Amino acid sequence: MIEAKAFWDKIAEKYSRDPIKDMASYEHKLAKTQDYMRPDMKVLEFGCGTGSTALLHAPHVAEYHAVDLSSEMIRIARAKEGADKIKFDAADFSTMQIEPESVDMVQGHSILHLLDDPGAAIQKAYATLKPGGVFVTSTACLRKMWPLRLIAPIGQMLNKFPHIAFFSEDDLRQMMREAGFEIVEDWKPKGKITALFLIAKKPE
Template sequence: MKDAKQFWDRTAARYAKSSIRDMASYEKKLAITQEYFHPDWKVLEFGCGSGGTAIIHAPFVGQMVATDISDKMLDIARRKAKDAGVENITFRQGTLDSLEFEDASFDAVLGLNILHLLENVEGALSRVYRLLKPGGVFVSSTALVSDMNVVWRLVIPLMQSVGLAPYVNRLGRDDLLSRLTEAGFKIDKEWQPGKDSIFIVAKK
């Protein structure tokens, strides 16, 4: 975890300036997510990065808690939220393992572009399931590293060896769906904008 924090602290400024590669898919994911929201909902986003998505979603819910392992990411996120006039987000540094939340305390949990960066996916999904209220939703968008073309699968370890890429696991579509089901979730919506990524809304 220390190595992950150092990597994201080091790359926070560059990450915050990077553009979204597929804006149409991103906007579709936002729209689908917001179809589930209610104005009084309490929502958790873990691995929020520089806060862009949390800030977009915040006006559609009552309260958001956005967390990240990186202090530097959260510094950027707080500035962006202040500049946007968004006041119903609480930013907290930490991980699903390190932060203390009561079970069944969130109506929705967002894990966007984060599951493929975790070493213990099963533990994270189990924690998310416990944090959700009955009937709550878990929204995830995940890179499917095992389904990427072979060039990327060869390049990633090289980038990691020189500190240009973080840890990534080798989740594939079937593996991820199976782990969600084993954690107790029911898949409500599944969409793949490309074969190497998947967007899922799962219900408790």
């Protein structure tokens, strides 16, 4: 089975060309996230991919640090217009050293379901945030996707699929609460099997 970094390095170019499938929902989530931004904020985004979301949010805050496990994703991100305003790094959020309570906002989009331990990532986001800080995530909750659960192990053996964690929307909400967060925004488009968008706040 291919390691996660090698998998994402391999598909980085294709990933960078894939269009956003639901632009209206994406723009809604951008706007809702920016409602929680301030000009003096320090933001950390993990699993940033090729940086498209980071580039849209960075002008609204003071500092934006975006990391991804894949060095190829980061290479593509750094070549984009406006990338000089963002600190892009190839890094694994689960192991990178971050000063506790040093960030105003953490973002992790389309990433929690790809981690070995999504609960640990949520707990690390909590520890990283200053009191009153927010964690923003858009996450595929795939527990009920039985066909995918059956074929995923085969796809992983053939190096066609990454690791996938299967949890429900309620599982994700519970992981947030167990970490200490209060969920302040909970949204998904009606009638669609799609990602759950959450904004969770660390108590003051």
